[in-house]
Amino acid sequence: MRLNKYISETGLCSRRVADALIAEGRVTINGKPVELGQQVGEHDDVRVDGKPVIGRTRGAAHVTQRVYIALNKPVGITCTTERHIPGNIVDYINHPQRIFPIGRLDKDSEGLILLTSNGDIVNEILRSENNHEKEYIVTIDRPVTPQFLHGMSSGVRLPELGATTKKCRVEKISGNTFRIVLTQGLNRQIRRMCEAFGCKVRRLQRVRIDNIKLGALKSGYWRNLSEDELRELLPQRTVW
Template identity: 45%
Template sequence: MEQIRLNKYLAHSGVCSRRDADKLIEEGKVLVNGQRAEHGTLVDEKDEVVVSGEKIQGIRKPVVLAFYKPVGVVCTERDPHAEQVIADLVDYPVRVTYAGRLDKDSEGLLLLSNDGDLIQAMMKGANRHEKEYLVKVDKKVTSDFLKKMSGGIYLEELDITTGKCKVDKTGEHTFRIVLTQGLNRQIKRMCAACGCRVRALKRVRVMHVTIGSLKPGEYVELGPEDVQRLYRDCGLKYVGGNSGPLV
């Protein structure tokens, strides 16, 4: 392995994104061979890298898991007040983190990976990756409601108008919606602006990956073709276990 920049090394080791790695380095939380690291430090597999007191095992083959988050599970790695967090259900030998959280009372598909760059790229709003949801509300789904939801809604608390999106009625109180934005609690805020409340929300697709036959609490490792497609669609290259921006 040739030497690479420390922030890239940390991202490919599943510690965090390159941006967050830069913050850790700046805060003095990263040591290389016992010395405080600096921006631009180059490392390889012979170097000992420690982050916040924990020794990093080095670059691993990129892994992506499709996980069905049940209702009641909190999207966080550690929370002493939460009854259940993702780590309680995903018993995987490699440290992974999630892209795009779901509220505690929501359920559905989460993608998890050990590659911080991939996580960052999947979450970046400018990339406009599709996410599909099935939603149940407390009022009847009307044609006027569908028109408002799909055409864009001004959210006063965020001072932003949502982008146009695909919305289809699936039942008297249910609909399917495909978003390319990643605003906080976007669907719930949009429904509230239309005078109704969300009773149930389930994410069934992220980009080309669907929840399939997964049951709540289950996860599956994606195959090479799906993983490589994610990298390609995120503008990253996948070469022998290493990723990086396409140039």
Template identity: 45%
Template sequence: MRLNQFISSAGFCSRRQAERYITAKKVLVNGEIASPICFIEEGDHVEVDGHTIRHTAPDIYMILNKPSGITCTAAPTIAGNIIDFVSYPERLFPVGRLDKETEGLILLTNDGSIVNDLMKEENQQEKEYVVTVNKKITDTFIQDLSNGVDIYNPRTKSYTTTTPCSVTRLSDCTFRILLTQGLNRQIRRMCRRFQYTVTHLQRVRIKHIELGTLERGQWRYLTEEEIAKLKS
């Protein structure tokens, strides 16, 4: 197993962060600084920044129906963080994030090897949301959202055009949207561009994993079938 995968699959950090540790020469294999290309065999001793890496815990995959008010961070210093909310006995971290006000499906795991595949924009992993806005939806609004929206990025002081996407009206003030991007507060910013305000936002699907009837604030383990598709 490649060194970065070994570190991430132990739940210590993501594969990308593991690569940063390796590049910074903070990883030792059998007492020696690891090379950028290194494979781990059974019995090898691995340390990252002074921490011994052990594969003692089984891989854990769960989804949470996150309520509004919970922050998607593993940082214990942040009040209302998602790890304290779930209060699981093993070390976990959220895959990606939902805004504090946004509800719905978020994946938690101790397997860092799946993070890049799910989060890289070029992998085009579909995420589905149900959105309620503050006034009646028009055909023009649905079409404009579908075609892509110029949204302002205050950090770069420039506009980004969102990728065309599927948008379906569900009722006078509610629609369904399928995204493959993950821009910060993307749906809220897209709606604001056309003078609509999001009053409720819920993610109901990531890739093949559906929220279904899972109640707000509750979590469940992924099924074996869901896990297999997640890794395929």
């Protein structure tokens, strides 16, 4: 098995992050430095920063039961695996397995975020060309006008990111509140889009990622995804 896949299956990090750790010289096999693309056997001693990488079932043909979680993230929790950062999402959930968030939801936002111990699926969900939908309910500091809705849905130029947002679906819910469905995830995208129209976001809540809905899940609580939800979320995969 390739080393980056081995590390990702323990839940420590994604394959991309594993490649970065390997390139930085922070990974060893049986006490020796490794290279990108190196193979690893089930009886090898793999370590990151000198600490054993655990999580695989030694001598067995399967991996420890993988974890897939939907969390209703409260405002103030940071989507990072860096344990030294106060309010990090990993310590907040305190799951017995190593898990990490799929994508981000900024500290000032709330709502649905997925977490997993399976690094293999992260890129599949985050890749913009896969057009995974993310739905948000947003409240701004002024009334939602037809001009605002048209401008937001048509694509917004964000000079600070050097990008123009993809066309998206936007609809008014009430006076200052609207619903928006995105298929990309630029840094603080919705807040930046609103700022382009002179508006400030007062509340931002994600309520759906593809077929996974926030529903009645209370703020601060999480649940495991069902097999049916995983099959619909990742229809091309036979193993999760």
